[in-house]
Amino acid sequence: MQTIRIEKTTCPKEKPGNDNPLTFGTIFTDHMFEVDYEEGRGWYDPRIVPYHKLELDPSSMVFHYGQEMFEGLKAYKTEDGRVLLFRPDKNIERANRSNRRLCIPEIPEDLFLEGLKTVVNVDQDWIPTKPGTSLYIRPFVIATDPFLGVRPSNTYKFMIILSPVGAYYASGLDPVKIWIEDEYVRAVKGGIGEAKTGGNYVASLASQVKAHDEGYSQVLWLDGVHRKYIEEVGAMNIFFKINGVVITPELNGSILPGVTRDSVIALCKKWGVAVEERKISVDEVVAAARTGAMEECFGTGTAAVISPVGELRFEEDRMSVGGGKIGELTQKLYDSITGIQLGIMEGPEGWSVEVK
Missing domain, CATH: 3.20.10.10 (D-amino Acid Aminotransferase, subunit A, domain 2)
Known part of the structure; x- marks a missing residue:
């Protein structure tokens, strides 16, 4: 298991207040998990870094041939302050099943789970506790080869970003x-x-x-x-x-x-x-x-x-x-x-x- 290095932000964002409604998928936390892949080298340099914009070549294959995978799960904070993930093994299993279908290299399960736990732990103060809220977790992979040709990419990025959210539907549990x-x-x-x-x-x-x-x-x-x-x-x-x-x-x-x-x-x-x-x-x-x-x-x-x-x-x-x-x-x-x-x-x- 590779060690995940942690680089914390020097400019923390302002967190949403408990009285402000959380619109789904619009606010993002201070940090993200990132790891790179290169054919012959595998997945390397897992890290927690400040949330940042990506710099990609315009010819990156994800833009042209759609080779990408994403997942979605949530973290919750209990009344006694524990942080829980719900069945993350199932998301990891499904992610790698998607990867196989899309010709994306599988992500080692231990690396995936440790990346999830580490980034959520670093940003756990962002987990909202108001009823109906949670911390949405979005793992995703993109193909990054600068190449215009139809084949699987030789390089990829796997990232995990976090977003404090309220109900997906504004109507909540109304039918x-x-x-x-x-x-x-x-x-x-x-x-x-x-x-x-x-x-x-x-x-x-x-x-x-x-x-x-x-x-x-x-x-x-x-x-x-x-x-x-x-x-x-x-x-x-x-x-x-x-x-x-x-x-x-x-x-x-x-x-x-x-x-x-x-x-x-x-x-x-x-x-x-x-x-x-x-x-x-x-x-x-x-x-x-x-x-x-x-x-x-x-x-x-x-x-x-x-x-x-x-x-x-x-x-x-x-x-x-x-x-x-x-x-x-x-x-x-x-x-x-x-x-x-x-x-x-x-x-x-x-x-x-x-x-x-």
């Missing part, structure tokens, strides 16, 4: 309205849908703008082949509770394997709630909503944790879910996951990792 997309496609099996990379998100923007213009918070994607099977919602996985059974689309190569998704499935099984990971068609969803068989619907993701859905729209059909109110199971899942994250409740072994 959101979801637009079921029937024109655009996000990803297909065999593509890069299961990798966490910017290309998947830029592909969603046209539909996202269309949905926002119609008053909807997020887009629910259908599969790219049959255009009938539910996949995921924007930056989240999706769950439906129909006739007492929790159903979520099975991972098929085009759906991101969410850490919160995995946590929800584990908790439901622990509580004895029936869970099915399978194909679910938009016709089944529409029928369940129309007949009242759909009791609850919610999205899951690191940013929002649990986001209840109060309305679905497909073509011209507007379908209310649960009377537009948060469901009992949705609320229990939110309370349980956030309780584990904040150290209020004890979760399954290994879910909480303390930063020291």
Whole structure:
């Protein structure tokens, strides 16, 4: 394990006050983690440095061929002052799965975890403690070769930046309205849908703008082949509770394997709630909503944790879910996951990792 050198800032930023609302992803802490890669040398010179702008050659391959990966997780401060990460091993595992798909060198797990812990420890005074807030952690890799040609880069940068955040949606835990997309496609099996990379998100923007213009918070994607099977919602996985059974689309190569998704499935099984990971068609969803068989619907993701859905729209059909109110199971899942994250409740072994 390489030693991480630490260079602290001489010009600390002003931290946001507790009374100021935190807009998601707009404020960044004093420091960042950085490590470089060179073919034949591997990952080298891991360091904590003051947060800074990057200087890259205009021909850097990331700008032209999109070879980049990113992750997202959070740090929390408990009532007794401990700092906790939620299931970071799952994020590291997913990051390297994305790296393999994108031909980016895998990051040693111990280096990744130590980088996470060290930068969060250095900037732990930035962790907000107001209810609904946390420290968002964004690890990412970019290809840096100055070369205009389609091949994997020989050099990369891996960085971790931190941002104190409030709720992802301004409405907090109020149920959101979801637009079921029937024109655009996000990803297909065999593509890069299961990798966490910017290309998947830029592909969603046209539909996202269309949905926002119609008053909807997020887009629910259908599969790219049959255009009938539910996949995921924007930056989240999706769950439906129909006739007492929790159903979520099975991972098929085009759906991101969410850490919160995995946590929800584990908790439901622990509580004895029936869970099915399978194909679910938009016709089944529409029928369940129309007949009242759909009791609850919610999205899951690191940013929002649990986001209840109060309305679905497909073509011209507007379908209310649960009377537009948060469901009992949705609320229990939110309370349980956030309780584990904040150290209020004890979760399954290994879910909480303390930063020291």
